Amino acid sequence: MWGEGFSLNIAVSLSVPQGFRQSKGLSLVLVNSRINRNKQTRIFMEMQGNESPTTSYQSTVNIPHVLTVAGSDSGAGAGIQADLKACAARGVYCSTVITAVTAQNTIGVQGVNVVPEDFVAEQMKSVLSDMHVDVVKTGMLPSIGIVKILHQHLREYPVRALVVDPVMVSTSGDVLAGPSVLAGFREELLPMADIITPNLKEASALLDGVKIKTVSDMRSAAKLLHDMGARNVLVKGGDLPDSLDAVDIFFDGEHLYELRSSRIKTRNTHGTGCTLASCIAAELAKGASMLEAVKVAKCFVETALDYSKEIFIGNGPQGPFDHLMKLKSNAHNSGRQVRFNPSDLFLYAVTDSGMNRRWGHSISDAVKAAVQGGATIVQLREKDIETRDFVEAAKSCLQICRAHGVPLLINDRIDVALACDADGVHIGQSDMPARTARALLGPEKIIGVSCKTPEQAEQAWIAGADYIGCGGVYPTHTKANNLTVGLDGLKTVCLASKLPVVAIGGIKVSNARPVMEIGVPNLKGVAVVSAIFDSECVLTETRKLHAVLTEATAAVK
Numbered sequence: 001m002w003g004e005g006f007s008l009n010i011a012v013s014l015s016v017p018q019g020f021r022q023s024k025g026l027s028l029v030l031v032n033s034r035i036n037r038n039k040q041t042r043i044f045m046e047m048q049g050n051e052s053p054t055t056s057y058q059s060t061v062n063i064p065h066v067l068t069v070a071g072s073d074s075g076a077g078a079g080i081q082a083d084l085k086a087c088a089a090r091g092v093y094c095s096t097v098i099t100a101v102t103a104q105n106t107i108g109v110q111g112v113n114v115v116p117e118d119f120v121a122e123q124m125k126s127v128l129s130d131m132h133v134d135v136v137k138t139g140m141l142p143s144i145g146i147v148k149i150l151h152q153h154l155r156e157y158p159v160r161a162l163v164v165d166p167v168m169v170s171t172s173g174d175v176l177a178g179p180s181v182l183a184g185f186r187e188e189l190l191p192m193a194d195i196i197t198p199n200l201k202e203a204s205a206l207l208d209g210v211k212i213k214t215v216s217d218m219r220s221a222a223k224l225l226h227d228m229g230a231r232n233v234l235v236k237g238g239d240l241p242d243s244l245d246a247v248d249i250f251f252d253g254e255h256l257y258e259l260r261s262s263r264i265k266t267r268n269t270h271g272t273g274c275t276l277a278s279c280i281a282a283e284l285a286k287g288a289s290m291l292e293a294v295k296v297a298k299c300f301v302e303t304a305l306d307y308s309k310e311i312f313i314g315n316g317p318q319g320p321f322d323h324l325m326k327l328k329s330n331a332h333n334s335g336r337q338v339r340f341n342p343s344d345l346f347l348y349a350v351t352d353s354g355m356n357r358r359w360g361h362s363i364s365d366a367v368k369a370a371v372q373g374g375a376t377i378v379q380l381r382e383k384d385i386e387t388r389d390f391v392e393a394a395k396s397c398l399q400i401c402r403a404h405g406v407p408l409l410i411n412d413r414i415d416v417a418l419a420c421d422a423d424g425v426h427i428g429q430s431d432m433p434a435r436t437a438r439a440l441l442g443p444e445k446i447i448g449v450s451c452k453t454p455e456q457a458e459q460a461w462i463a464g465a466d467y468i469g470c471g472g473v474y475p476t477h478t479k480a481n482n483l484t485v486g487l488d489g490l491k492t493v494c495l496a497s498k499l500p501v502v503a504i505g506g507i508k509v510s511n512a513r514p515v516m517e518i519g520v521p522n523l524k525g526v527a528v529v530s531a532i533f534d535s536e537c538v539l540t541e542t543r544k545l546h547a548v549l550t551e552a553t554a555a556v557k
């Protein structure tokens with residue numbers, strides 16, 4: 001199955017306004033074309049009609065798709081739940097056929113309820129008859145009947161690859177597929193499998209109880225399993241006694257590879273087998289070769305285990321790990337709880353490396369002083385710093401800001417924001433488009449966009465920004481060739497903007513009041529550089545500005 005050529009379907013759909021077909025006699029023919037890798041993309045669109053319609057074009061691309069046929073784990077460390085998370089982490093769509101529902105946690109398996117065979121068949125048909133599945137991955141197959149159903153469906157709906165994780169015994173020692181299923185594995189499944197991924201116990205069971213205790217035994221087992229019909233074999237050595245490394249043996253029928261990675265010391269290993277197999281399936285679905293897929297999967301599992309070393313879920317001996325490597329950042333106090341509060345724009349401190357150098361301040365000292373003086377949000381605007389120094393400085397500033405509940409944004413550099421997990425970015429009209437930044441940063445991060453006109457404010461809102469920065473309100477020396485829009489320009493943009501606004505440019509203690517008094521509710525504050533950072537005592541200057549803004553706001557109310 002595997003290796004018959006990579007193909008990707010692209011369909012282009014056009015939505016034509018209601019009634020257009022009759023009145024203009026348009027006929028539209030779209031041809032979904034199969035594309036071979038290295039061959040040209042072919043998309044045919046034939047349109048017949050006298051005028052071009054006012055259509056909205058929408059292209060659709062078939063995305064890599066893994067179907068997992070496995071059991072559900074209520075603790076969500078293994079089984080279907082692990083498969084879904086692994087595929088999501090690897091950027092692949094995952095559909096599911098559930099073969100059994102297990103009552104399971106970090107202690108063990110408390111119960112198994114096998115799904116009736118005809119209903120397993122019904123799920124399989126629902127998915128395979130409708131969706132384009134690239135790779136099928138199997139986990140818990142609790143009866144010989146289910147193995148046969150799988151076999152029949154794969155004949156009727158061929159896929160590019162079959163990844164078989166021959167689940168028989170859970171890591172807690174509970175039996176998930178009895179001896180009768182072994183015959184089904186040997187006779188029906190192995191000859192269809194593009195790869196099987198047994199651990200030592202499973203390899204031994206498939207080979208009639210042969211002892212596997214050394215790497216040399218694993219090599220022999222891989223060859224024997226290949227002889228039984230599997231095109232590729234990965235014997236996992238996780239349970240190998242006295243091994244410092246995690247050693248797996250991969251055999252593709254010609255070459256034997258000894259794949260080593262460091263053994264991660266952690267209790268959180270529940271679901272590693274399911275995850276590894278799903279990850280192999282995901283990489284195959286994306287077009288990787290078998291060896292590439294295995295290597296990526298092994299590296300992914302090692303990274304996720306390392307990341308999850310100290311997470312604590314459940315009280316049993318074997319905990320789940322974090323496939324998406326996100327959980328820790330949401331644990332108490334380490335991340336920001338509230339996404340964005342427009343009132344954070346009240347006193348917006350924007351750093352400047354030149355000013356910090358002039359006054360002998362490090363970035364983090366300057367940020368600390370600004371935050372202690374009352375800054376409600378901080379932007380690192382470091383135009384002449386090495387990227388690696390920027391990331392390091394941003395990490396230290398993030399600690400300071402988090403400790404005070406103040407969001408930290410990065411100016412211009414989405415890569416730096418991602419690298420240090422900052423709270424968001426501020427971007428200008430010539431920086432990366434806000435829509436692209438949103439796609440890269442996700443829905444949680446704060447995005448601000450510089451706008452000088454109502455049209456730009458409208459675009460920022462459409463692109464998914466959270467606030468806009470408008471200026472220069474007054475002339476400034478900090479940003480060269482910056483157009484001054486004045487208080488009137490600021491008011492015009494504020495009135496047009498659906499987003500909260502922060503004013504910027506030449507604002508200081510002596511002129512901040514009229515800005516706050518323009519009388520438009522969505523003007524939430526002022527952003528300043530020189531007013532606080534071009535001074536010996538950043539703390540004092542920030543406090544002074546904070547007092548003026550507070551007074552001005554009280555007067556407006």
Ligand SMILES: Cc1ncc(COP(=O)(O)OP(=O)(O)O)c(N)n1
Nearest residue numbers: 411426427428429450469470504527
């Ligand atoms: C809050 C805020 N508003 C506007 C700007 C200016 O951003 P941009 O137009 O991208 O110019 P640079 O700051 O990158 O020179 C800002 N930084 N912050």
Ligand SMILES: Cc1ncsc1CCOP(=O)(O)O
Nearest residue numbers: 476478479505506528529530
């Ligand atoms: C970055 C920027 N964008 C518009 S004006 C400006 C500079 C603001 O600096 P300052 O507060 O020192 O005038």
Ligand SMILES: [Mg+2]
Nearest residue numbers: 412427428431
């Ligand atoms: Mg910019």
